[in-house]
Amino acid sequence: MKIVAIGGIMHESNTFSDTPTDFAAFSHTSGDALFEGWGETHHEMGGFIQGAAQHGYTTHPTLMASATPAGRVTDDAFDRLTDTLIQQLKAAPKYEGLLLALHGAMVVESYPDGDGEVLRRLRTEFGNELPIVVTLDHHANVSEQMVANSTALVIYKTNPHIDQRQRGLQAGKLMMQILQDGVNPTQALAKPPMLLNILYQNTSTPPMNALLTAARQLEEHPDVLVANVAAGYPYADVYEAGPSVVVVTNDNPQLAQNEADRLSEMLWNIRGQLTLDLPDAAQAVKQAISLVGEISNPDSSQQSPVILVEMGDNIGGGSPGDSTIILAELMRQKASGFVVVLYDAEGVQRCIQAGVGGEVSLHVGGKSDNRHGTPVPIHGNVRLIHDGRFIETEPRHGGQRYHNQGLTTVVAVGDSLVVLTSRRQTPFSLQQLYSLGIDATAMQMIVVKAAIAYRAAYEPIAGQIIEVDTPGLTAVNPLHFTYRDVRRPLFPLD
Numbered sequence: 001m002k003i004v005a006i007g008g009i010m011h012e013s014n015t016f017s018d019t020p021t022d023f024a025a026f027s028h029t030s031g032d033a034l035f036e037g038w039g040e041t042h043h044e045m046g047g048f049i050q051g052a053a054q055h056g057y058t059t060h061p062t063l064m065a066s067a068t069p070a071g072r073v074t075d076d077a078f079d080r081l082t083d084t085l086i087q088q089l090k091a092a093p094k095y096e097g098l099l100l101a102l103h104g105a106m107v108v109e110s111y112p113d114g115d116g117e118v119l120r121r122l123r124t125e126f127g128n129e130l131p132i133v134v135t136l137d138h139h140a141n142v143s144e145q146m147v148a149n150s151t152a153l154v155i156y157k158t159n160p161h162i163d164q165r166q167r168g169l170q171a172g173k174l175m176m177q178i179l180q181d182g183v184n185p186t187q188a189l190a191k192p193p194m195l196l197n198i199l200y201q202n203t204s205t206p207p208m209n210a211l212l213t214a215a216r217q218l219e220e221h222p223d224v225l226v227a228n229v230a231a232g233y234p235y236a237d238v239y240e241a242g243p244s245v246v247v248v249t250n251d252n253p254q255l256a257q258n259e260a261d262r263l264s265e266m267l268w269n270i271r272g273q274l275t276l277d278l279p280d281a282a283q284a285v286k287q288a289i290s291l292v293g294e295i296s297n298p299d300s301s302q303q304s305p306v307i308l309v310e311m312g313d314n315i316g317g318g319s320p321g322d323s324t325i326i327l328a329e330l331m332r333q334k335a336s337g338f339v340v341v342l343y344d345a346e347g348v349q350r351c352i353q354a355g356v357g358g359e360v361s362l363h364v365g366g367k368s369d370n371r372h373g374t375p376v377p378i379h380g381n382v383r384l385i386h387d388g389r390f391i392e393t394e395p396r397h398g399g400q401r402y403h404n405q406g407l408t409t410v411v412a413v414g415d416s417l418v419v420l421t422s423r424r425q426t427p428f429s430l431q432q433l434y435s436l437g438i439d440a441t442a443m444q445m446i447v448v449k450a451a452i453a454y455r456a457a458y459e460p461i462a463g464q465i466i467e468v469d470t471p472g473l474t475a476v477n478p479l480h481f482t483y484r485d486v487r488r489p490l491f492p493l494d
Contacts, residue, residue: 002179004172005092006034006048007062008101009081009118012139014235014318015107016481017071017473018369023080028065030088038064043399044135047168048099054169055176060095062088068424069318078108082118086125097131097175098122099168104140104155105233112238112485116145123149131178133171137161138203139233142189142244151178152185152248155228157212159203160397160428160456174225174248185225187248188256190264194491195478196243197274198317198451199467201231207270214266218259223252229263234478235317241486243267271491276477278469284308285329291464292337292444303463305443312472313372313449315343316397319473320368321424324376326447326468327365330416331376337444341419341427343368348420351382351409358382360411364418372472380413383437388421390435397428397453410436417443426450430457451476 011021029037038045045064052059063085067073089098100122106114115136122132131151136142138156146153154171157163177183203212211229218227226248232241245263249256279287288306313323321343330338342365354360360382363375388408392401406422417438425432427448433440440446441461448454451474459465469476483493 002057003060003093003095004057004097004099004175005062005089005095006045006059006099007085007088008045008064009085010066010101010103011073011106012069012103012137012233012318013072013105013107013114014069014473015072015237016235017318019071019320021067021070021073021077023074023077025067025070026065026077026081027067028063028081030063031061034061034064037402041399041401042162042165042395044101044164044168044171046399047165048172050165051169051172055172057172057176060092062092064101068426069316071318073106073108073114075109078111078114082121086121089126096179097133099171099175100132100134102134102136104136104142104146104230105236107236107238113143113145113240116143116149119146119149131175133175135167135171136230138231140230140244141232141236141238141240141242142230142246143240144189147187147189147246152187152226153228153246154226155230155246157203157215159201159231160453161399162395162397162456164399170226183225184251185248186251186253186256187246188253188260190245190260191242192264192268193487193489194242194268194271195234195493196231197276197476197478198234198474199276199476200274202452202455207273211263211266214263218247223249223255224259225250227259227263235474237483237485239485239487242490274492276469278467278476280469281325281329284466284468285326285333285335287466288445289333289335305440305461305463306445307458307462307465308445308447309451309454309465309467310447310449310470311451311467311476312470312474314451314474315424315449316426316428316453317451317474319449320372321449322365322368323372323449323470323472324365325373325470328373328376335445336415338447339417339419339433339438339443340447341421341425341432341449343424344420345406345422348407348409348422351411351420352385352407354382356382356385364420378411378413378418380411380418382409383412383417384410386436388423390429390431392429392431396456398426403429403432405432408436410438427454428457430461
């Protein structure tokens, strides 16, 4: 039976953040622990493992490392992780291919194209003959170096990312076609000169759904192995920033380039639809309070909760998770029945000192920097102290099963709840609230610090969703940022 090595190093790096991502920020597993920690997840790593039985190969685990999005990865962390991956590959039993999970938007202090550098180092060590099939996040800023140093790229087709396991299976199947059937992948890259606003990266709605439908249809062509459309990651000021198309064919480079160019032209042609007209925090909270008032009317068809999306503090995009912009408005406008989750390790310790039932007066959030508001005073009672661990069993953005937001406390402020965590936690799972005894469906308003990824969990329970144009490291409008290293001209910057 053929042996295929599996591994991965994943990070989405926000270059506008001053918070470096060091080695301690990464969780990493190796050996049999990789099977135990990732085998049952909805991540592509789970797909790699499942594919062993489904496609007739044995997997050998190496390193799987990932960290919550933040600033650039330090050189030290990058070198240690890539060196570990290479050494584990050198020590592995004879294998015939490598299935590798990368993000595609990792930026390292000395390497703007971190993922491309991983692949370059692998090629330097193991040569060009080793088949390397790579999965990438839908937000990848795909580079020529990634294409040149991989045998084939397989990119998520959904945002929120709920197809990661399927893409892992697709990558495993392609690997077997290479090893057993003599398939010869040839891939072509096309990049329209644009940044795709994060607001329009939902693959279930226009304009992106048409692009992904076209990609899926293209994969029905007998010579097309994979058709990829990546939305790109606009919060990385690097040359490769922006959406990409990568088409992989069986030994047909001209077809690959022609189809990549065609889909790229489709991307370019949607730029006129990328308009922004979102309320600010004051307008959004006022609207939410009005909607809640309608809900209380017995004759109203309006349902709760109202979801307020704090776009400028999108944790999944690398923001600090402690913005108080919307919370301050909720307090100022005397809203009730809301829940807000904030990263505030100092506040957690104050609540632990007070104990469950204890009365606390705190200044919460707004402590990471000066871009996300100032600390907001709250007064209430500690309702719960929790270890912050929870499990998500459904396909959700990120694909992970086990989550840990660190020591967590819930403070009751009137009939509203302020949740304080010791670690930043992306709001991709309702279990984040349910594990704390909070019935999300019973709340009138919920603030989520995200952009698109939360939808897989929250859209089914939402009465109304209000996307809010708030300032911060993930502000929805690219014109809020000063780009220095992207290629120019680039829409909408020019």
